[in-house]
Amino acid sequence: MKFRKVMCALLGTAMILGMAGCGNKGTEELVSKDETAGEAESAEEGQESDSGDAASGEKVKLTFLRAGTDAEKKAFWDKVIADFEAANPDIEIEYQECSYGDDFETKLNTGFASGTAPDVIDFTLASMGVRVPLGQYAALDEFTADWDGTDDYMESALNLGKIGGKLYGIATQPDVRLLIYNKELFEQAGLDPNSPPATWDELEEYHKKLVKKEGDNVVQTGLGIPSSGTAQQHYLTIFALANGEKNLVDEDNNTVLCNSEKTIEAAEFLKKLEDEGIIPWDSSSSDNNPFGSGLAAMTFANTTDFANWNSGALAGKIAMASPLKKEKQATFCGMGFMFMSNETPHKEEAWRFIEYASSADVAWTRYEMMGVPPVRESLKDKYIAENPENNSVIYESVACGVGSPKVAYSNAVFNAVDDAMERIAYGVEDPKTALDKAAQEIQKEIDNQ
Amino acid sequence: MKKEKKYQVIWIIVMSLASLVMLVPIIMMFMTSFKTMAEIQSPVFHLLPEKFSLDNYRDAMTTGNWLVYFKNSLVITLTAVILSLLFNSIAGYAFARLRFRGAKIMFLFLMVGLMMPPQVTMLPTFLIMAQFPFAGGNNLFGTGGTGLINTYAGLVIPLVSGSYGVFLCKQFYENFPRSLDEAAEIDGANKWRTYFTIYLPNSKAILATLGLLKAVAVWNDYMWPLIMTNSENMRTVQLALTMFKTDSGIMWNQMMAGSVLVALPMFVLFLCAQRYFIQGIVTSGLK
Numbered sequence: 189m190k191f192r193k194v195m196c197a198l199l200g201t202a203m204i205l206g207m208a209g210c211g212n213k214g215t216e217e218l219v220s221k222d223e224t225a226g227e228a229e230s231a232e233e234g235q236e237s238d239s240g241d242a243a244s245g246e247k248v249k250l251t252f253l254r255a256g257t258d259a260e261k262k263a264f265w266d267k268v269i270a271d272f273e274a275a276n277p278d279i280e281i282e283y284q285e286c287s288y289g290d291d292f293e294t295k296l297n298t299g300f301a302s303g304t305a306p307d308v309i310d311f312t313l314a315s316m317g318v319r320v321p322l323g324q325y326a327a328l329d330e331f332t333a334d335w336d337g338t339d340d341y342m343e344s345a346l347n348l349g350k351i352g353g354k355l356y357g358i359a360t361q362p363d364v365r366l367l368i369y370n371k372e373l374f375e376q377a378g379l380d381p382n383s384p385p386a387t388w389d390e391l392e393e394y395h396k397k398l399v400k401k402e403g404d405n406v407v408q409t410g411l412g413i414p415s416s417g418t419a420q421q422h423y424l425t426i427f428a429l430a431n432g433e434k435n436l437v438d439e440d441n442n443t444v445l446c447n448s449e450k451t452i453e454a455a456e457f458l459k460k461l462e463d464e465g466i467i468p469w470d471s472s473s474s475d476n477n478p479f480g481s482g483l484a485a486m487t488f489a490n491t492t493d494f495a496n497w498n499s500g501a502l503a504g505k506i507a508m509a510s511p512l513k514k515e516k517q518a519t520f521c522g523m524g525f526m527f528m529s530n531e532t533p534h535k536e537e538a539w540r541f542i543e544y545a546s547s548a549d550v551a552w553t554r555y556e557m558m559g560v561p562p563v564r565e566s567l568k569d570k571y572i573a574e575n576p577e578n579n580s581v582i583y584e585s586v587a588c589g590v591g592s593p594k595v596a597y598s599n600a601v602f603n604a605v606d607d608a609m610e611r612i613a614y615g616v617e618d619p620k621t622a623l624d625k626a627a628q629e630i631q632k633e634i635d636n637q
Numbered sequence: 638m639k640k641e642k643k644y645q646v647i648w649i650i651v652m653s654l655a656s657l658v659m660l661v662p663i664i665m666m667f668m669t670s671f672k673t674m675a676e677i678q679s680p681v682f683h684l685l686p687e688k689f690s691l692d693n694y695r696d697a698m699t700t701g702n703w704l705v706y707f708k709n710s711l712v713i714t715l716t717a718v719i720l721s722l723l724f725n726s727i728a729g730y731a732f733a734r735l736r737f738r739g740a741k742i743m744f745l746f747l748m749v750g751l752m753m754p755p756q757v758t759m760l761p762t763f764l765i766m767a768q769f770p771f772a773g774g775n776n777l778f779g780t781g782g783t784g785l786i787n788t789y790a791g792l793v794i795p796l797v798s799g800s801y802g803v804f805l806c807k808q809f810y811e812n813f814p815r816s817l818d819e820a821a822e823i824d825g826a827n828k829w830r831t832y833f834t835i836y837l838p839n840s841k842a843i844l845a846t847l848g849l850l851k852a853v854a855v856w857n858d859y860m861w862p863l864i865m866t867n868s869e870n871m872r873t874v875q876l877a878l879t880m881f882k883t884d885s886g887i888m889w890n891q892m893m894a895g896s897v898l899v900a901l902p903m904f905v906l907f908l909c910a911q912r913y914f915i916q917g918i919v920t921s922g923l924k
Contacts (some may be wrong), residue, residue: 189902231763258883259700291863298864301760302767302788316878422832475678492884500675 247277248537253284254310255292255301255524264557272544279537300324307532308541310360313523316615317439317594320351326530328545337546342515345563346423348523348591351439358546359428361524361560362586365422365488367509370502373398373485384509385486388430388457392511398485399465407495413462414485414614417471421602425520426488427454429590434516436601437593442634446458447620447627450515455619459602459612468613473548488519489626491559491582499507510582511588521589600633646865666900670893676887685888693894696882700891705870706877709714713792713862713873714855720797725847726840728798729806735820744807750800754861766791778842791865796855802847809843810836845913853903874899 235552254265262285268282280396284306288293292311296319299305305324319325332338341359349357354405377397385391395410414420424446433450437443445451460479467478474480479487480497489497498506511519526542530534544550550636551562555571561582562571572579592598604626617625663897664684669677670693671686678700680915731737769775769791774782811838821831862873878899881892907914 253867256884257879259880261884282868286863287882290880294860295864298760298763304767304783473886480678520827 192424201365208523222279223555237452247280248534249280249282250308250532250534250537250541251282251306252308252310252541253285253286253295253306255286255312256289257285257287257603260558264554267553267557268545268550270540275544276537277542278579279540281541285358285407297420300529303531305529305531305540307507307534309529310329310524311523311527311528313357313591313594314598315527316356316525317352317592317598318596318636319527320356320578320594322528322577322597325356325605326528326535327356328358328528328534328539328542329355331535331543335598336548337543340548340564340566342563342565342587343548344521344587344589345523348521351594356514357523357525359525360546360551360554361525362563363490363524364524364561364582364585365426365490365520366494366581366585366590367486367512367519368479368489368494369486369509370479370482370484370498372504372505375516377485381507384507386510388427388512388514390518391486392457394486395461396464401465406467409466409478409484410464410486412465412469412477412479412487413458413466414471414477414609415462415466415468415613416606417473417476418602418606419471419474420613421605422520423458423471423488424451424455424605424609425590425592426518427457427514429518429520430454430512430514430516433588437595437630439593439595442595445538446601446608446628447628452620452623455609455612455623458609459619462613466613480563491561494578495559508578510581511585516585516588518588520584521586521591523591568571591622597630597633604629641685662737665808666896670897672890674888674890685869693890694898696885697891697895699879699896701872701877702869703874703877705876706872709789710856710873710875711869712789713796714852716789716793717796718851719853720793721799721802722844722848725800725802725882726801726806726837727832729808730810730836732807733801733810733813747800747803751804759860759864762795764864784895787868789871795861796851796858801853803852805847806843809840811822813839821867840883842913842916845910848914849906849910849914852906856903868890873896 208280252265254261265285266417267285269283271319273279273281286292296305296309296311297314300322309325316325337358345359345362346355349355349359367384369384372608374381374384374425376395377394379397381395385394391411398408398410399406400408412424421436428436428445428448428451431450431453431454436446436451438445467483469476469478474489474493477487477489477493478484479489480493480500480502482502494506494508498504511517526545528538528542532538548562548566551560551564551567552570554560555562555567555574561579562568563586568583572583593601595601605623608617608622608626611622614621616622645824650734671689671691673687673690676683676687711749715869732747734742738803767786768779769784770777770779772790773781773784773786773788775784776782785794791827817835818831821835826834856874857876862871862876866876878892878895881895
């Protein structure tokens with residue numbers, strides 16, 4: 189009898205606890221925070237907490253979550269955090285890291301949903317379109333009055349961190365797409381290895397000369413255009429931007445531009461190059477790029493890819509070229525940012541950390557330890573002097589770089605355009621039909637927002 | 638007889654093909670773990686590596702503190718397995734052998750848990766752990782601190798119970814003859830004693846089955862440790878494998894070497910408990 193009672197009590201308690209979990213306070217808080225964008229609540233909490241910490245003389249503990257788990261970047265952040273804590277003994281940074289992609293999104297979603305989001309977040313440009321409208325990232329304008337970066341930052345890099353005129357992210361790590369070419373293959377094709385293409389016409393001419401075929405099989409291509417994968421939209425963006433288009437979507441008024449006249453013209457140009465002869469590859473991983481195995485003479489890739497290729501079999505054989513020009517000179521440039529959580533009760537301290545991590549000194553350390561190009565004008569000459577040939581091109585490319593559209597439906601844009609580009613590459617549809625279809629899909633997503 | 642033999646041969650062929658489909662990724666993982674990155678990226682595919690080298694294993698194990706990661710996974714898996722076996726078997730015994738008011742309704746509620754995808758309960762469970770009273774600086778109402786986030790307890794507590802385990806144990810104990818309980822009662826044993834001296838010692842098969850399933854699930858779990866931990870010293874082996882995913886791509890050679898080592902304990906465990914596992918599945922009526 190006693191045993192039955194004990195068992196009933198145990199099972200009952202377990203069920204009540206289980207149900208309590210489904211409707212507890214944290215979930216209610218999440219709804220309320222999402223609705224009010226958390227600003228008022230966070231500000232009040234912040235004041236109370238800050239004053240409490242100051243009065244007690246205790247250290248303020250900030251959590252910092254960065255995207256990526258590679259050891260090289262961890263070493264950089266370990267140094268930055270150690271230096272910051274030494275200079276700011278009242279602040280302690282708890283470092284956290286998580287791999288890119290869905291894992292990072294899950295981690296952040298759980299944090300924001302449960303009120304345990306990190307105070308400072310190192311993440312990508314694309315996240316802004318989703319998280320700013322949700323009120324998860326704090327506007328930083330109130331802190332930037334005395335910030336030296338306002339005047340010193342590259343205009344393009346500063347603007348990338350803005351939505352609706354408000355600054356939400358401080359750019360720290362450009363991920364620019366550079367035109368990279370193989371000098372050896374240029375020479376073999378009778379082209380001047382010191383004179384890469386600068387315009388669309390030149391690119392087309394070079395591409396034709398560099399394509400090699402054995403029968404119907406393409407054994408070497410000029411520009412290594414991907415035939416599938418997640419980076420196809422970058423290629424279209426690069427050519428659409430150079431053709432004078434704003435982006436694939438106008439984020440100011442949600443106008444779809446992926447089927448505009450200029451973008452279609454860019455896609456038709458890419459198709460023309462593809463018809464000359466390409467080696468199909470899946471751009472979801474740069475490991476697949478035929479440029480790396482010497483089967484393509486030109487490609488668009490970032491500085492990390494360049495460094496990897498230049499330290500392997502292609503060492504000394506490759507070089508960078510300035511962004512291509514048609515209507516204007518432009519390229520795609522992703523960006524890593526420092527964001528402040530809107531929920532943090534320690535906004536002042538969080539800003540001090542962001543300010544430090546984006547300072548000129550740390551930007552230079554970032555370059556020295558990881559090769560990341562600085563985005564400050566004051567470092568331009570010093571940066572170019574380090575490697576005049578390559579760094580001048582990188583700096584120029586970042587300066588004219590444009591990132592992904594900062595919209596909540598950015599994933600829909602990427603997927604629709606990637607699919608369209610794949611259909612174009614395999615000749616399933618002509619550029620106009622494919623991009624019109626992509627535009628319809630994106631418009632549906634916009635209407636559902 | 639001839640027809641039967643024919644069916645047997647077809648059956649063997651089908652099962653062999655199915656086994657091959659299952660084995661191919663494992664074989665590829667094993668072979669890739671000995672290849673260099675250049676060989677992996679080569680457009681020409683060879684199953685066997687050009688040269689067997691243990692460099693990938695050495696490089697993988699010197700990236701990060703794998704002793705800590707293995708220790709964490711081991712502690713979490715062992716604790717979760719031991720506690721879950723205890724709780725599941727007690728609950729299964731109660732549902733199988735005790736008659737109490739509301740038993741059917743309770744069991745029905747429990748079965749709802751079987752149909753609930755883990756994604757649905759993840760956030761509520763996380764909130765319970767984050768707002769656990771008097772833990773991680775929390776007060777009685779579960780606020781003010783981080784609760785059980787980034788602790789072994791936070792990782793283990795939600796794993797110690799499960800509808801599937803209770804269901805399996807209930808099915809298993811229902812096969813026991815009633816005369817066992819009657820004999821125990823005549824000898825003066827109460828329900829606790831009956832459970833611990835008669836039922837538990839005769840539950841090896843089902844406990845081995847459940848233990849194995851639980852161990853594999855906990856060891857391979859990625860999502861729960863991902864959201865519950867935030868420091869390197871709490872990282873599990875599955876999370877540690879993401880270290881090989883860098884900005885410049887995935888280091889497949891080291892990733893595969895790490896994966897082989899991470900999969901090894903579960904492989905050995907399955908080989909050891911295989912006999913009990915099959916027996917447990919058969920006797921609980923879940924074949």
